[in-house]
Amino acid sequence: MVLFIEQALNGLQYGMMLFLMAAGLTLVFGVMGLINLAHGSLYTVGAFACAWVAAATGSFFLGLVASLVAAAAAGALVEVVVIRRLYHRDHLDQVLATFALILVFSEGTRWLFGSFPLYLTLPPLLAGAVTLPGGVQYPLFRLAIIGIGAVVALGLFFLINRTRLGIRIRAGEADREMIAALGVDIERLYTIVFALGAALAGLAGALVGTIQSVQVGMGEPVLILAFVVIIIGGIGSIKGALIGALLVGMTDVLGKALLPGLFARVMAGSDAATVGSAVASMLIYILMALVLLVRPQGLYGQRG
Amino acid sequence: MKLKSGLMGTIAALVMGLGAAQAEGVKVGMITTLSGGGAGLGVDTRDGFLLALKQAGDAGSTVDLVIEDDQQKPDIAVQIADKMIQSDKVDMLTGIVWSNLAMAVVPSATAQGKFYLSTNAAPSQLAGAGCNARYFSVSYQNDNLHEAAGAYAKGAGIGKVFIMAPNYPAGQDSLAGFKRFYDGALAGEVYTQLGQTDYAAEIAQIRASGAEAVFFFLPGGMGIAFMKQYAASGVGIPLIGPAFSLSQDILPAVGDSALGIKNTSSWSPDLHNAANKAFVAGFQAEYGRLPSLYAAQAYDTANLLLSAMAKSDVADADAFRAALAAADFASVRGKFRFGPNQHPVQDIYVREVVKVDGVLTNAIVGTAMTDRADAYADQCKM
Structure with missing residues (x-):
């Protein structure tokens, strides 16, 4: 039972990380109709900014702030210079252009920081493990990621549903020409949305980079998962991104934890470990296929 | 330029006579x-x-x-x-x-x-x-270094070992090699993904397994990620590894939490x-x-x-x-x-992570296997 709770927490933490990544992607896709493959690069930018500032100043928290600022700035710059020209083009052009951006970002970071991974040290305040009620020991930093994810989710719900900016974002999603005609500066709105999404991706990159490592190309595997999340959740829906991310995180972690044991009941131990882990890594794609079969527009998608 | 010098070389060889065993x-x-x-x-x-x-x-x-x-x-x-x-x-x-x-x-x-x-x-x-x-x-x-780790674990009288390696040819060789010389009970056997960077799920399994030791084969960045996360998890079960998991490329990034960990190697700086x-x-x-x-x-x-x-x-x-x-x-x-x-x-040694002049490195503490060849030589027909 203790093991199950710990694994569930791992799934939750993984899901929250995916949510930070997917939230920006789904906003950009939903509001602007843009497929942004370079979202993973913004995640990498955040991670490198955090590692660099943390190493230079010795403060991990300054590093986190730097990850937000750097990713938002990179996002705004990319939007103004490149992305803005792509809104009226078809998806293939967008994919090509943003794929080119991935290459530019990858080579740029390789040129600046080299091919060696960087490693962040946890701040003493967040290092080590805590014992939760029920006797579950859990690393404090992973709990912090869950907390940050929850706060961001609440903040985004508030932003989208309760503020003027949120009204404009939703209006822009529904009818771009109409809100432009009503006098809203749609270009600035798009830059803000893009930078907001980039900042969240950068934050995710910094948090994950702290647990794992910061290296060139770290964003691309996560990008694929983030697309899976927004397809499951429904494109353009923050709520869908949250539910989708948690589903994917839980499915992945619990699948890896439980499947080898299930297979061990019908086959030999080492075969079960191999087959179980192979099937577990397919599980989220099976989940996506099932969701698409039942609800092609995703769980909370608007359009069919 | 390259082509030209290649041509010159060929001409020179022709001039000097092809049959000569020119070094x-x-x-x-x-x-x-x-x-x-x-x-x-x-x-x-x-x-x-x-x-x-x-x-x-x-x-x-x-x-x-x-x-x-x-x-x-x-x-x-x-x-x-x-x-x-x-x-x-x-x-x-x-x-x-x-x-x-x-x-x-x-x-x-x-x-x-x-x-x-x-x-x-x-x-x-x-x-x-x-x-x-x-x-x-x-x-x-x-298999060699993992066989030596198995032999070491058996010799040290460790009762239950949790073993873990990535799911690729060397990972399968690794666990097969360990089990060839270790005949005690296994507390768990896990294959991770190659290049995996998050080990939260595996660490949870290790914590719950009741193992006396953990044998892990995770070379490069995988090892760094695992060791950092293991240290943060508060699981205190001792680790054993092949040299790859505690190699000189890994130690600086892992830090002092690696001190004292035993690992097996055919070579050591000392x-x-x-x-x-x-x-x-x-x-x-x-x-x-x-x-x-x-x-x-x-x-x-x-x-x-x-x-x-x-x-x-x-x-x-x-x-x-x-x-x-x-x-x-x-x-x-x-x-x-x-x-x-x-x-x-060749001989395979048991090393321990130590600190020499403030730098983490490995030092030999014993010999696990002498003149070890491998388990497959008999099947080779050349």
């Missing part, structure tokens, strides 16, 4: 991992090899080395190998760190008549039925022999850091190559092969010879 240079293609989480291993492989060539002076300069980054991807490694064989016209290949890449490259390279000297990866498939006259493993057979002293001192002087096992193996590979070049011409494949098989060079591992399947017969 010409050897063109070597090095395919290794120079970017991403596995970069530390490839960089050490490259640097160890280059150091041996540099120390050899004039003899070293007759080796024409082409180096390319495989990005730890089998498809890229295959592309590079094709390019090196077809357009660079190399005589031999070397340098691959990862067994899945070696399996993609080695069989086709040897089939095309090229030698392959392995600086690291040595999957069981290439040691047994798939052995080849043109394939030499200068490092070990994949091995007492003249070749090793020259190697460790030379490597520190040249690169400003301590060498890893990967660097030591690559250094030995280059010296083996130079010893064979001094005896015969690579164009005479049979003579060159015999010269390689003689292993007539001073290994940093002390005694070193090849078994019938052209894999090493």
